[in-house]
Amino acid sequence: MRIALIGNPNTGKSTVFNMLTGMRQHVGNFPGVTVDKKTGNIEIGDEKHELVDFPGTYSLYPRSKDEEIVYNSLCDPKNSEYPDAVIVIVDASNLERNLLFFSQVYDLQIPIILVLNMTDLAKKQNKEINVKALEDLFPEASVVESIARVKSGKTQLFYAISSLKERKGHVFHKDITVASSLDIQEQETDTEKRFAYLKEIIGGIEKVVEKKERPANKWDKILVHPVFGYLIFSIILLVIFQFIYVFATIPMDIIDGAFASLSGWMSDVMPDGVLTDLLTQGIIPGIGGIAIFIPQIALLFFFIAILEETGYLSRVVFIMDRLLRPFGLNGKSVVPLLSSVACAIPGVMSARTISDKKERLITILVAPLMSCSARVPVYTILIALVIPSKTIFGFMNLQGLVLFGLYALGLFSALGVAILLKIFIKRKEKGFLMLEMPSFKRPRVQNILMVVVEKVKLFVWDAGKIILSISIILWALASYGPGNRIDEVVAKVEAEAIQKNWSESTKNQEIASVKLENSYIGILGKSIEPVIKPIGYDWKIGISLITSFAAREVFVGSMATIYAVGDDSETRKPLLDKMREQKRADGTPVFTLAAGVSLMVFYVFAMQCMATLAVVKRETKTWKWPLIQVGYMGVLAYLGALIAFNLLS
Amino acid sequence: MEKLLSNIRNGEHVVIRELKNSIFKVKMMEMGLIKGKKIEVLFRAPFGGPIAIDVDGYTLSLRKDEATLVLVENQTDI
Secondary structure, eight states: EEEEEEEEEEEEEEHHHHHHHOOOOOOOOOOSOOEEEEEEEEETTTEEEEEEOOOOOOSSOOOSSEEEEEHHHOOOTSSSSOEEEEEEEEGGGGHHHHHHHHHHHTTOOEEEEEEEEEEHHHTTTEEEHHHHHHHHTTTEEEEEEEBBTTTTTTHHHHHHHTTOOOOOSSOOOOOOOOOOOOHHHHHHHHHHHHHHHHHHHHHHHEEEEOOOOOOOOHHHHTTOOTTTTHHHHHHHHHHHHHHHHHHHHHHHHHHHHHHHHHHHHHHHOSSSSSHHHIIIIIIHHHHHHHHTHHHHHHHHHHHHHHHHHHTTTHHHHHHHHHHHGGOOOOGHHHHHHHHHOHHHHHHHGGGEEEEEEEHHHHHHHHHGGGGGGGGHHHHHHHHHHHOOOETTTTTTEEEHHHHHHHHHHHHHHHHHHHHHHHHHSOOSSOOOOOOOOOOOOOOOOHHHHHHHHHHHHHHHHHHHHHHHHHHHHHHHHHHHSTTTTHHHHHHHHHHHHHHOOOOOOHHHHHHHHHHHHHHHHHHHHHHTTHHHHHTTTTHHHHHHHHHSSBBBTTHHHHHHTTOOOOOOSSSHHHHHHHHHHOOEEEEEOSSHHHHHHHHHHHHSSSSSSSHHHHHHHHSSSSSSHHHHHHHHHHHHHHHHHHHHHHHHH | EEEEEEOOOTTTTEEEEEEEESHHHHHHTTOOOOOTTTEEEEEETTOOOHHHHHETTTTEOOOHHHTTTTEEEGGGGG
């Protein structure tokens, strides 16, 4: 049997979903929309059922393309998603509003279960619910009381699923009918009539024993305070980023090392050949390039889930909305943008909480402009190369100031591009904020872990495929050249090595260097030289630009390979020395201040990250937006580098 | 006396009189903003940001321009 799970947002729908399905869930697609379809299996004795989690909505009538799934799936028996039964989660502490949606779904004549969730919260608010009266009002529905947060009501819900009541045509009110999804006027009338009838009968179902004053909202007063509100938010962010920087680097180093030694070991034990190379230089590093992101994604979503679960996130949205709206962004854009300072991948993935399509798209498109941690190695080596370490204004270090400037450049360009996108992207649906601010709750460990597992799984499977494919392509391009060109140059270097009595490591470094130079990527790097010359780069930098499309930090390793120096020392001194020595044809150094700054600016803007590309494709479900993103960021990078180079030359 | 919800001070209790016609009208009703409903303005975001109101014990936040679509009156006026 296929069972649909629906309900208002913030009713504990996903908690009920987790309670019923446990770990047996997977994520797929609803046809034609960008919404993920979460499905889970329920086993009750020998019965096996499929539970489908639908997007949370306040009524049957769709206000967006995503909400149309609910209307289309439930109202059309011919729809591929039409369920055999439906479970509606109703927030017991907010009965009247929740019953509007329930009464609409009840009228569709699908076997139905009403889950009266959060009954503990209702009790706290001194609301007493007469379940018998509720059953009388909806005689063909099974009513189950639950407190899903503490897993109460699971057995009763299982029982209700295996003993569904038959639908015999009973409706909420004989004069009220569900309107068409297109007729706004009729929807208004329907909603009005339902609320009018609910108002009449609600007294018989719900009794407010003693109207208690709202639990003091003193926390809210502090959290949305013009000074303390922003201060508290900044401190929380600071703590989160500290955690990510400190705790993500440990597993990241382990993953990095593990994959490197696996590659090394494999190439030692396996016979030389194309297959070994493919495995040790293409596939294993490719998988490593996916795994390396897992710690950051997991940690960031761990924190985001806590902020969301506790209800704090909606307060952040509340205080940030006004500040971000002029940029075409939404209060909810804060988290994706700030997460992108650590890594754009979880940043882009966390944009999913933005319900407004246009604002979400703008957020996704500009998020990678925020300087992520992968740019740090590139920035630091270039700063060390061309920016003198001196003190200015008496206390500031010039190198540190430049680094700060690069971060600021990323932030301001993200906001600037957002304004432009706001003008150019057409809006199909008018955006609104109207949202429920849930009361503060203690976060549930299970819910948080489920979010983390789900996000990591999504990234590994969906984006991972693309990342692995691109890294294999890049490996092939870097390992092969036309004809036997590579063999010839390698033979030449080997002869030279014997003649000049080079050590083994010098010989290997030289071989790696000429191999890369004569590979397809090397040839590509040389052929783009006319294009990158105006921004101050030679073909060697060109090659590194192409290889570092895989990930920005690859730039450093690529430069080391081309200059035939080891890239293992902590200080990178050999590489820095080599880069300083580089001369152009006319004898002037390659890495002048102008060229160095031009490169930094290039890396601020350019979308040099296949993983981000893959994630944007995953989140927007089309290649259109990631390609536009690569394009606009590339143009910005080139123009920015051009301006920087010419100003400083 | 009719007033706009956006102009109501924090802590004030009012009754919804009417929702102005807009594409948000049905949505607002679904969120519990129905004619005759008693609401309280709880707090508002700095710099002219959204306002938060209490509707039947839950907190609803809405942008200032969304709040201008809601006509309210003082409880004592009824």
